[in-house]
Amino acid sequence: MRKAERFYILFGKHGQVGRRLLERVQSEIGAQVLAFDREEYDLAGSSSELRSRLNQIDGQIEKFRNTHEIVALFTAAYTHVDGCELRPEFCRHVNVTNTIEVLNHADRNWGAKIVFFSSDYVFDGRSGPYLETDVQRPLSVYGRAKKEVEDWIETHCADRLILRTTGVFDYDRSSKNFVMQVLERLERGQAVHVVRDQYATPVWAKELSDATIDLVRAGAVGVYNVAGGGPVINRVELARAVAQAFGYPTQNIVGISTASLRQPAARPKQGGLLSHKTKQLIGWSPRSAAEALRILARK
């Protein structure tokens, strides 16, 4: 029988998504929350140290297992895509080996529902936006790491939710997300060079977090896309939407090609995700990036 109340264990509480998830679960009546970041659980450290730290909280969770659904929300990751390409062993250690260490512990020792955040970078970007069922063919070390963890979860965890997302943004001065980088340059009156040939369906971190918890509450199991509403847009269109929302002229925004950037990691060009399955289950109706940005600009 499903339990009415939930005990959330959140990894990555200071990240863009983690912060919004924390706000959301802390407002849920009857919910228990344990939230961590790298100071408590460093995925870059040794796996044995990580295991012994995880063992230390078994007792705290055990007390609630009869009354609460235990939910492990795993947002933590080394998200620097080019950094992953340049340091593949480090990326694998953080994003695969130690990520699986935590997810395995949460599944086996806590009986937790596993909620893992994946990406449209599991696709090659030849034919996006993608459905959950499309064939994966990651182009980068980061994308391959996401796919490897997805595959592990599918094989080992019965109660699992793999959320694929793309182009997550929020208004957060401490974040280096695309929107904040564009905004900083616009504020300084600097030229903003952005690629015109990478397409995605950007999503506001708050709406992504709300959909995550609504999917958990609805008992969703398997892979779900959680992307923004509105059309698939390229980075020039997104940068223009930032300028328009925050009242800056758009003429400083210059479109360039991906090839000219010579980034270490290849990016999916025709990326983005279709969230029909998520919308159908929870009646979700995410805003377009332009609408979400206008809300953020008013705050």
Ligand SMILES: NC(=O)c1ccc[n+]([C@@H]2O[C@H](COP(=O)([O-])OP(=O)(O)OC[C@H]3O[C@@H](n4cnc5c(N)ncnc54)[C@H](OP(=O)(O)O)[C@@H]3O)[C@@H](O)[C@H]2O)c1
């Ligand atoms: N942002 C996007 O556009 C996007 C798109 C697709 C998928 N995703 C996935 O969605 C999830 C959330 O993304 P996000 O935008 O919230 O990422 P983010 O802002 O970069 O946050 C990542 C989180 O992981 C933590 N972390 C990094 N290295 C760690 C380590 N060695 N040990 C423990 N924690 C560590 C960070 O801690 P610190 O604060 O201490 O650095 C931070 O809390 C990630 O799994 C990401 O791969 C994101």
